[in-house]
Amino acid sequence: MRTTVTTSSTSPGASVPTLEDLLEAGVAGRGVLVRSDLNVPLDGDRITDPGRIIASVPTLKALAEAGAKVVVTAHLGRPKGEPDPAFSLAPVAARLAEELGRNVQLASDVVGQDALARSEGLTDGDVLLLENVRFDPRETSKDDAEREALARALVELVGDDGAFVSDGFGVVHRKQASVYDVAKLLPHYAGRLVAAEVEVLRTLTEDPERPYAVVLGGSKVSDKLAVIEALAPKVDTLVIGGGMFYTFLAAQGLEVGNSLCEESMIDTCRELLDRFADVIHLPVDVTVADAFAADADSKVVAANAIPEGWMGLDIGPDSVARFATILTGARTVFWNGPMGVFEFPRFSAGTRGVAEAIAQATGKGGFSVVGGGDSAAAVRQLGLPDSGFSHISTGGGASLEYLEGKTLPGLEVLTDGA
Ligand SMILES: Nc1ncnc2c1ncn2[C@@H]1O[C@H](COP(=O)(O)OP(=O)(O)O)[C@@H](O)[C@H]1O
Numbered sequence: 392m393r394t395t396v397t398t399s400s401t402s403p404g405a406s407v408p409t410l411e412d413l414l415e416a417g418v419a420g421r422g423v424l425v426r427s428d429l430n431v432p433l434d435g436d437r438i439t440d441p442g443r444i445i446a447s448v449p450t451l452k453a454l455a456e457a458g459a460k461v462v463v464t465a466h467l468g469r470p471k472g473e474p475d476p477a478f479s480l481a482p483v484a485a486r487l488a489e490e491l492g493r494n495v496q497l498a499s500d501v502v503g504q505d506a507l508a509r510s511e512g513l514t515d516g517d518v519l520l521l522e523n524v525r526f527d528p529r530e531t532s533k534d535d536a537e538r539e540a541l542a543r544a545l546v547e548l549v550g551d552d553g554a555f556v557s558d559g560f561g562v563v564h565r566k567q568a569s570v571y572d573v574a575k576l577l578p579h580y581a582g583r584l585v586a587a588e589v590e591v592l593r594t595l596t597e598d599p600e601r602p603y604a605v606v607l608g609g610s611k612v613s614d615k616l617a618v619i620e621a622l623a624p625k626v627d628t629l630v631i632g633g634g635m636f637y638t639f640l641a642a643q644g645l646e647v648g649n650s651l652c653e654e655s656m657i658d659t660c661r662e663l664l665d666r667f668a669d670v671i672h673l674p675v676d677v678t679v680a681d682a683f684a685a686d687a688d689s690k691v692v693a694a695n696a697i698p699e700g701w702m703g704l705d706i707g708p709d710s711v712a713r714f715a716t717i718l719t720g721a722r723t724v725f726w727n728g729p730m731g732v733f734e735f736p737r738f739s740a741g742t743r744g745v746a747e748a749i750a751q752a753t754g755k756g757g758f759s760v761v762g763g764g765d766s767a768a769a770v771r772q773l774g775l776p777d778s779g780f781s782h783i784s785t786g787g788g789a790s791l792e793y794l795e796g797k798t799l800p801g802l803e804v805l806t807d808g809a
C-alpha cells in the first residue's frame with residue numbers, strides 16, 4: 392500500500408512505501424532494521440515521560456508479531472560520539488520490553504562484536520535494541536563516506552535480504568547514518584508513526600485556518616532560531632518564550648544575566664525583530680532564579696530588568712496573560728518548546744498557562760498541534776489532558792522544519808522506491 396507522503400510542505404506528495412507494504416510482502420524470518428526515536432527525558436535512569444517509547448510500539452509490535460527479526464537503532468540525548476553510560480539506552484530497553492510485552496535484548500555496542508553476535512542469534516519475533524547510535528561518531532558525521540560506513544555496518548546486522556523501516560519521526564530532519572544513509576542501502580518503508588505524523592502536519596500546511604499562531608520555546612536555541620525566518624511569513628503570530636527568548640533580549644542590547652543565550656545568533660535575532668516586528672511577540676516579564684535548581688531563589692522581574700548574575704527560567708504572569716489573549720483567539724496553533732524549565736515546579740507556570748490557552752483554543756474548535764519530546768512531556772507531566780490538543784507530535788525540530796517547508800532528508804530518502 393504505497394502512500395502519498397508529502398516529504399516537505401512545498402514539494403508535491405511522493406509515493407512512499409509503508410510498513411503495510413512490507414508486512415504484506417511477508418517478513419517472517421527476515422531481518423528488519425528499524426530507526427525509532429526513543430529519546431525520552433530521564434531523571435537519572437528514571438524515564439520521566441515514556442511518550443516516544445509508547446509511540447514506537449505499533450510498528451515494532453507489528454513486525455515482531457509478523458515474525459521479523461527486529462533490530463532497533465535509536466539515540467538518547469547528545470553524547471560526544473563515544474560511549475557514555477549517562478546516555479545508555481538500558482532504561483529504555485527495559486521500558487520498551489514492558490510496553491511491547493516481550494523480551495528486548497540490549498546490545499552493549501552499536502555495531503560491534505556484541506551487536507553482531509546478538510543479531511546472528513535472533514530468531515523470528517525477537518527484538519534487539521542496539522546501544523545509543525550516537526556513541527559512534529560516524530552517526531552525525533558531515534562526511535558522507537563516514538556515515539555510509541556506519542550505515543553499511545548497521546545493514547550487516549539484518550543480512551542481505553534485510554529491510555529498513557523509518558519510524559523515528561523526531562529525527563527525520565537529521566541527515567544521519569541511521570536515519571538517511573541506511574535507507575539508501577536497503578529496501579525502505581515509512582513506519583506507522585512516521586506516516587501518521589506526516590499526515591497530520593500536512594493538514595497544517597494546507598491553508599491553515601486563520602489566525603495561525605506558532606509558539607516557540609525550549610532550549611535548542613540555535614536549531615530553532617534558524618526556523619523563524621522561514622516560518623514568520625507564513626503565520627499571523629509568532630510567540631517566543633523559553634530559552635529562545637534571551638538571545639532576542641540580547642539583540643535589543645538588554646541584560647540577560649546568566650540566562651541561556653546564543654551569542655552567534657544575536658545579529659540574526661536583531662534582523663528578525665526588524666523584519667517581523669508585527670508578527671513576533673516576546674515576554675514582557677520573566678521569573679528569574681539565582682541558580683539552575685528546583686529550590687533556587689526566584690522572583691518575577693520585567694524582561695528589561697534581569698539582574699546581573701540571575702537567569703530567566705520561566706516567562707512571568709503578565710506575559711502569560713498577554714500570550715493567552717493571543718492564543719485563545721487563534722484557529723490554528725503549533726507549539727514547540729516549553730516556556731520555562733517546567734521540570735522544576737516553581738518554573739512551570741508559564742508552560743502551564745500557555746498550554747491551557749492552547750487547550751481553550753482547541754475547545755473552541757481550533758486546530759492545535761504540540762510537538763517535541765519535552766513539550767509533549769510537559770503536557771503530560773503538568774496533568775493537562777491530551778484532549779486539549781488536536782495532535783501531540785513526537786517531533787519538535789522535525790515538525791518545525793516540515794512546517795517551514797524544508798525537505799526533510801529522512802523523508803526524502805524514502806521516496807525513491809523500495
Ligand atoms: N529559560 C530556559 N532556560 C533553560 N532551559 C529552558 C528554558 N526554558 C525551557 N528550557 C528547557 O528546554 C527544554 C526543552 O527544549 P527542547 O528540546 O527545545 O524542546 P522539545 O523537546 O519540546 O522540542 C526543557 O528541558 C526545558 O527545561
Ligand SMILES: O=C(OP(=O)(O)O)[C@H](O)COP(=O)(O)O
Pocket residue numbers: 428430468469561562565611762763764765785786787788789
Ligand atoms: O528530541 C528530539 O527532537 P526535539 O527536541 O526537537 O523534539 C529528537 O530526538 C532529535 O534529537 P536531536 O535534536 O538531538 O537530533
